[in-house]
Amino acid sequence: MIVYILKRLLQTIFVLWGASLVTFILMNVLPGDPVRLMLEKRATPQAVERIRHEMGLDKPKITQYLDFVKNALKLDLGRSYFTREPVMTALSRRFGVTLRLASSAYAIALVLGISIGVLSALQRGRALDSAVRGVAVLGISAPVFWVAIILQMVFGLRLGWFPISGIRSAGSFVLPAAALGLRHMASISRVTRTSMLEVISQDYIRTARAKGLAENAVILKHALKNALIPIITLAGTELGDLLTGSMLTEWVFAIPGIGKLMVDSILMRDLPMLQGTVLYVAVVFVLSNLAVDISYAFIDPRIRYAKSD
Amino acid sequence: MAPVDKDSAGLFGPDGLAVESRGFFADSVLRLCANRLVILAAVVLAILAALALFAPFISPYDPMKQTLADSLHGPGAKHLLGTDELGRDILSRIIYGARISLSVGLVSQLIACSIGVLLGAIAGFYGGFADTLISRTMEIFAAFPELLFAIAIMFVLGPGVINVFIALGLLSWTHYARLVRGQVMLLREMEYAQACRVCGGSNARVIIRHLLPNCFSTIIVLVTLGIPGAILTEASLSYIGLGVQPPMASWGQMISTAQQYVSFYPYYSVAPGLAIVITVLAFNIFGDGLRDALDPRLRR
Numbered sequence: 117m118i119v120y121i122l123k124r125l126l127q128t129i130f131v132l133w134g135a136s137l138v139t140f141i142l143m144n145v146l147p148g149d150p151v152r153l154m155l156e157k158r159a160t161p162q163a164v165e166r167i168r169h170e171m172g173l174d175k176p177k178i179t180q181y182l183d184f185v186k187n188a189l190k191l192d193l194g195r196s197y198f199t200r201e202p203v204m205t206a207l208s209r210r211f212g213v214t215l216r217l218a219s220s221a222y223a224i225a226l227v228l229g230i231s232i233g234v235l236s237a238l239q240r241g242r243a244l245d246s247a248v249r250g251v252a253v254l255g256i257s258a259p260v261f262w263v264a265i266i267l268q269m270v271f272g273l274r275l276g277w278f279p280i281s282g283i284r285s286a287g288s289f290v291l292p293a294a295a296l297g298l299r300h301m302a303s304i305s306r307v308t309r310t311s312m313l314e315v316i317s318q319d320y321i322r323t324a325r326a327k328g329l330a331e332n333a334v335i336l337k338h339a340l341k342n343a344l345i346p347i348i349t350l351a352g353t354e355l356g357d358l359l360t361g362s363m364l365t366e367w368v369f370a371i372p373g374i375g376k377l378m379v380d381s382i383l384m385r386d387l388p389m390l391q392g393t394v395l396y397v398a399v400v401f402v403l404s405n406l407a408v409d410i411s412y413a414f415i416d417p418r419i420r421y422a423k424s425d
Numbered sequence: 426m427a428p429v430d431k432d433s434a435g436l437f438g439p440d441g442l443a444v445e446s447r448g449f450f451a452d453s454v455l456r457l458c459a460n461r462l463v464i465l466a467a468v469v470l471a472i473l474a475a476l477a478l479f480a481p482f483i484s485p486y487d488p489m490k491q492t493l494a495d496s497l498h499g500p501g502a503k504h505l506l507g508t509d510e511l512g513r514d515i516l517s518r519i520i521y522g523a524r525i526s527l528s529v530g531l532v533s534q535l536i537a538c539s540i541g542v543l544l545g546a547i548a549g550f551y552g553g554f555a556d557t558l559i560s561r562t563m564e565i566f567a568a569f570p571e572l573l574f575a576i577a578i579m580f581v582l583g584p585g586v587i588n589v590f591i592a593l594g595l596l597s598w599t600h601y602a603r604l605v606r607g608q609v610m611l612l613r614e615m616e617y618a619q620a621c622r623v624c625g626g627s628n629a630r631v632i633i634r635h636l637l638p639n640c641f642s643t644i645i646v647l648v649t650l651g652i653p654g655a656i657l658t659e660a661s662l663s664y665i666g667l668g669v670q671p672p673m674a675s676w677g678q679m680i681s682t683a684q685q686y687v688s689f690y691p692y693y694s695v696a697p698g699l700a701i702v703i704t705v706l707a708f709n710i711f712g713d714g715l716r717d718a719l720d721p722r723l724r725r
Contacts, residue, residue: 127564134565142577257653257705259660262680262698269691359570364661368684378573379665382580394569394577402568 121410128406135398136188140181143391144173171388193392198384203392206377213283214373217296217366218358220289224297225304226351232301233308233347234340240313248305255302260361264295264368281370292369296361300354307350311343318342352408359397453642456718463714469707477523486514488521488674497690506696509679510686515693518674519700525675526704529589529659530652536594538648541601542640546632548602549609559606563599571596575658579667589668593655601647608640642719649712653705660701676701 168174171194172183187193193203236248271291272280279288315321316339324338325331363375370376374393381389457463476483485505492512500507506515548559566574578592612618613636621631660677662668669675671682676697683693 131564131568135568138565142581253706253709257709258702259657261664265684265687265694269687273688382667390580394573397573398569401570
């Protein structure tokens, strides 16, 4: 167990180093001059030179990369080119908002996804099952930002139930969380259904019924508990999707989170801000995957033993 | 091996009657056709392909032609899906948009597939240092959420269709590499692969003639299921202005423009979104059906 966790930690450190390298290469080594991208075409050569010097882009690439890593380790990701605000400050100020949105969406997806999946498995082949499966495929096939716009249109503009932008009240989170959660709800309900169907046909379920347990107890205590493992795996991998999905959702609903910060910095061509955000999101993603993997080993003993050797 | 009498090789069905023996391919096609939903998806995809190929003949108007006097007209007899803010026919722009979506889906997956199959085969066949290098690279690529990575590449390369191909191709090669690596590792120990080597076949011959054909059906399924993902990512990129640039028509970018008019002209946002949903849905259903037909073991 400890060996497995240590191995996974080492691997994570390696991946994080790789992520910093890829981010750096993307932004600084690929053809295309970031300073030219940032400034307008009519900027004078002197202005371009001055900015290059200010950002340290006139140093050799290796030195630039080492500086970037050294500063990143000190949690210094540079300053925004436009607002001069340190990138790290901007990120931590907005992280809470994104976290709030993502966790509400996650809660919706898990609670609704699992209950719908269980119902659908119990009603296998009936109308409810077909309807649920239809909605699930539809949910996976629709772009997040379009679902967001449709929700805005129907529940915000037409019915006027919820605000369509900003974060002034708790109600502001309802539509964005629904838009973001739908896709994940769809895939979670799909996996729940399959996993439940597999478990229900096992002998121990028949035994549980035979000894006279109430149907609810059979389903909740015996079947669902054993069907949970594939659901947890999926829920773990969905975390990253949720982070990226929130970029577009935040943009549509004008929610000042990390996603909106990123799209804004693209539109403003704010290179230091974008570079910092990319690295930050990659790090959060890798660390959350690590957490999921480790917790997974706690839940399922089979993994603990299979992976430790 | 002695030639087998065709009749004695026949299988017996549950009713005890002999079943006609079929090849792998014919059998797969038959299984595919048994599912009516999959047939429907295939028909939808064929129609989409026809729309994209023959767009100039099918679309009622020139997708670029502006008639400012006719701007933001609702659906009617003259313009079936209405007109946009510059008086361009929305239906025609959606038909032309199919070209972008389908080509982005196909080309990006072909790029990803070529890189992934090559690297995956090398890693799986040779093992050792090559495997470590390629596997670690895959892990690093997996550290970036897909859209984030696409955004970063598009930011640097600049917008445009060709760059979308490249970005999405670079994005998803790891799926193919991981799969082919695993398959090749498994298959290279098979007797027929050993036999080929004993007969003096080079490594390249073993890989190309014997190992890859055995991964073929899995790769095809992966391509079919990779296309809808690429279409969605392209739509997202174009939506935030990093993908296909105006005046070229792309579904994601149409939604982005339409959003400004959402309060008084909702049709405009709905139509291109439905086009995306229908296309992606058809690919997903067809891909799932294909997976079940070609490789029942992969069934979830």
